[in-house]
Amino acid sequence: MEDGKPVWAPHPTDGFQLGMIVDIGTDALTIEPLNQRGKTFLAPISQVFPAEDDVNKHVEDNCSLMYLNEATLLNNIRVRYSKDLIYTSVANILIAVNPYFDIPKLYSPETIKSYQGRSLGTLPPHVYAIADKAYRDMRVLKMSQSIVVSGESGAGKTENTKFVLRYLTTSYGTCQDIDERIVEANPLLEAFGNAKTVRNNNSSRFGKFVEIHFNEKNAVVGGFVSHYLLEKSRICMQSAEERNYHIFYRLCAGASEDIRNMLHLNSPENFRYLNRGCTRYFANKDSDKQIMQNRKSPEHGKAGALKDPLLDDLGDFNRMVVAMKKIGLDDTEKLNLFRVVAGVLHLGNIDFEETGSTSGGCILKNQTSQTLEYCAELLGLDQDDLRVSLTTRVMLTTAGGAKGTVIKVPLKVEQANNARDALAKAIYSRLFDHVVKRVNQCFPFDTSSNFIGVLDIAGFEYFEHNSFEQFCINYCNEKLQQFFNERILKEEQELYQKEDLGVNEVHYVDNQDCIDLVEAKLVGILDILDEENRLPQTSDQHFAEAVHSKHKDHFRLTVPRKSKLTIHRNLRDDEGFIIRHFAGAVCYETTQFVEKNNDALHMSLESLVCESKDKFVRDLFENNSNSKDSKQKAGKLSFISVGNKFKVKFCLWV
Numbered sequence: 001m002e003d004g005k006p007v008w009a010p011h012p013t014d015g016f017q018l019g020m021i022v023d024i025g026t027d028a029l030t031i032e033p034l035n036q037r038g039k040t041f042l043a044p045i046s047q048v049f050p051a052e053d054d055v056n057k058h059v060e061d062n063c064s065l066m067y068l069n070e071a072t073l074l075n076n077i078r079v080r081y082s083k084d085l086i087y088t089s090v091a092n093i094l095i096a097v098n099p100y101f102d103i104p105k106l107y108s109p110e111t112i113k114s115y116q117g118r119s120l121g122t123l124p125p126h127v128y129a130i131a132d133k134a135y136r137d138m139r140v141l142k143m144s145q146s147i148v149v150s151g152e153s154g155a156g157k158t159e160n161t162k163f164v165l166r167y168l169t170t171s172y173g174t175c176q177d178i179d180e181r182i183v184e185a186n187p188l189l190e191a192f193g194n195a196k197t198v199r200n201n202n203s204s205r206f207g208k209f210v211e212i213h214f215n216e217k218n219a220v221v222g223g224f225v226s227h228y229l230l231e232k233s234r235i236c237m238q239s240a241e242e243r244n245y246h247i248f249y250r251l252c253a254g255a256s257e258d259i260r261n262m263l264h265l266n267s268p269e270n271f272r273y274l275n276r277g278c279t280r281y282f283a284n285k286d287s288d289k290q291i292m293q294n295r296k297s298p299e300h301g302k303a304g305a306l307k308d309p310l311l312d313d314l315g316d317f318n319r320m321v322v323a324m325k326k327i328g329l330d331d332t333e334k335l336n337l338f339r340v341v342a343g344v345l346h347l348g349n350i351d352f353e354e355t356g357s358t359s360g361g362c363i364l365k366n367q368t369s370q371t372l373e374y375c376a377e378l379l380g381l382d383q384d385d386l387r388v389s390l391t392t393r394v395m396l397t398t399a400g401g402a403k404g405t406v407i408k409v410p411l412k413v414e415q416a417n418n419a420r421d422a423l424a425k426a427i428y429s430r431l432f433d434h435v436v437k438r439v440n441q442c443f444p445f446d447t448s449s450n451f452i453g454v455l456d457i458a459g460f461e462y463f464e465h466n467s468f469e470q471f472c473i474n475y476c477n478e479k480l481q482q483f484f485n486e487r488i489l490k491e492e493q494e495l496y497q498k499e500d501l502g503v504n505e506v507h508y509v510d511n512q513d514c515i516d517l518v519e520a521k522l523v524g525i526l527d528i529l530d531e532e533n534r535l536p537q538t539s540d541q542h543f544a545e546a547v548h549s550k551h552k553d554h555f556r557l558t559v560p561r562k563s564k565l566t567i568h569r570n571l572r573d574d575e576g577f578i579i580r581h582f583a584g585a586v587c588y589e590t591t592q593f594v595e596k597n598n599d600a601l602h603m604s605l606e607s608l609v610c611e612s613k614d615k616f617v618r619d620l621f622e623n624n625s626n627s628k629d630s631k632q633k634a635g636k637l638s639f640i641s642v643g644n645k646f647k648v649k650f651c652l653w654v
């Protein structure tokens with residue numbers, strides 16, 4: 001920092017503010033803000049940075065800044081953003097700020113054309129420039145390439161992923177409709193995998209890796225989508241301002257009268273899996289008028305439609321139906337999907353009450369009989385079988401003379417509710433798997449030389465309440481951070497050293513210890529959790545205790561009472577743990593970790609769906625019934641580990 005020159009000093013809301021140093025202490029500086037002459041404040045030396053000579057000037061690449069620090073980087077992005085320049089480069093990395101409105105011509109066909117074949121840095125930073133670099137590198141190096149899109153919810157990951165796909169298919173497609181199909185698949189995936197959250201009206205509740213495949217002539221020949229971790233809890237429950245997956249509302253709003261009658265659908269208000277969240281539709285003035293009154297909830301009637309320029313449940317339903325046709329789904333397949341979606345909704349309406357008998361079990365409430373009938377009809381199940389499977393659990397005895405005898409254990413109301421929700425989650429997530437599989441079948445490729453992959457996965461998450469979903473997402477971001485450290489920081493610096501460039505060493509925190517804490521064999525949190533799942537009597541408390549006792553003095557792990565937030569300090573040691581991630585400490589509440597880590601259904605529910613009269617439903621569970629994992633251990637739930645499945649799938653990718 002030079003004498004008499006402005007500096008960036010911390011600001012409580014803006015991040016940084018410009019000021020002058022008026023006094024230098026041992027570890028703090030006295031700063032006089034430029035816009036509040038006469039007033040001073042103290043700032044730690046480590047948080048004060050030199051400013052550029054002209055703070056209103058901006059550069060396209062942060063590497064061109066005279067001083068590169070947190071404050072100048074932030075200011076450069078801010079100045080550019082104020083001029084609708086949402087993209088900024090940092091060498092090969094692109095920073096994108098979500099403008100939340102359409103910037104004219106930013107993604108036009110002319111813009112696409114202008115970036116084709118142009119080296120990085122010759123045109124203004126753009127997601128197209130990154131896509132083209134990936135393409136050119138693939139061609140020159142004859143190697144597949146990947147683009148990692150990362151950021152918090154609402155940052156614009158999915159929109160930018162779509163721009164990359166459109167750029168590649170438009171620029172390097174073969175003019176067969178395969179290019180179109182790759183782009184057309186999005187409305188279908190989004191209908192089943194996206195939902196309104198408080199942060200994003202069209203939030204992707206699953207991670208995906210989309211591959212665009214090219215032949216030896218480097219033309220697009222097909223695509224492939226892999227998906228990770230659909231948020232299952234949303235299928236049964238959402239917070240007041242949020243919604244379930246779009247498809248539920250789109251079907252209620254857009255289905256023809258015939259289909260609506262066939263599926264026994266009406267307003268979202270009438271379904272438990274929808275009515276605890278927001279029941280309003282996304283609509284514009286016209287589409288709101290077209291949605292029939294009996295399909296709207298009182299909340300929609302009172303507060304009106306939800307507004308978003310990109311969302312419209314009725315219009316999106318129609319667009320989705322067109323997309324289904326384009327990617328090759330016929331009417332029967334379309335109805336199959338709708339039928340299962342409606343079946344899940346009716347399943348959620350099944351209610352239980354205590355029998356009052358000494359056996360302590362429960363029965364279906366009388367009012368529920370119609371719902372049971374609808375659900376059974378839509379999912380091809382026998383009504384009685386469905387009733388029995390929801391209210392009892394089949395067990396095999398393990399010991400004594402009658403080893404292997406089947407006994408039916410009556411379930412309490414709460415257990416039956418859990419069984420119903422587990423069944424709904426299993427059916428819907430299988431349906432989602434099917435949608436992705438079907439999408440993949442519509443852009444097949446026989447010959448692929450290389451591919452460009454785009455990873456669109458949720459960024460680091462930190463809420464007031466963090467559960468198993470956040471744990472998996474943050475573990476994945478920890479792995480991505482390590483990948484970034486290795487590829488960008490370590491390898492680049494090794495190159496500088498090899499070439500004797502004399503560049504100052506950049507220090508970074510190695511996060512291997514945090515990754516080990518999660519994924520190490522036997523002692524890692526994922527394996528401790530799997531171990532808990534295999535116990536005859538599972539318990540979230542026992543799991544949390546095991547985590548703490550195995551990692552007593554681990555730098556990265558501590559108990560919730562050490563949190564800075566009161567809400568976490570109220571948790572007992574056996575109700576959670578804090579992990580110090582690269583991006584900050586997160587307190588995870590471990591209730592439901594054990595349940596959420598298990599993808600398997602109770603034996604009775606499993607065989608119920610596997611023996612459905614409906615071939616479509618049976619096929620959704622086909623792999624399950626044959627798989628080794630799902631073989632029932634006597635007297636105990638089968639176990640398919642969600643956490644480790646995710647680890648293996650994701651590690652393979654990295």
Ligand SMILES: Nc1ncnc2c1ncn2[C@@H]1O[C@H](COP(=O)(O)OP(=O)(O)OP(=O)(O)O)[C@@H](O)[C@H]1O
Binds near residue numbers: 099152154156
């Ligand atoms: N480049 C852009 N131009 C205009 N609007 C944009 C752009 N990027 C994002 N948006 C708007 O922001 C919304 C959220 O973006 P997007 O869904 O891509 O976020 P995300 O990072 O994928 O979030 P999530 O992790 O919740 O899925 C979009 O629906 C769109 O309205």
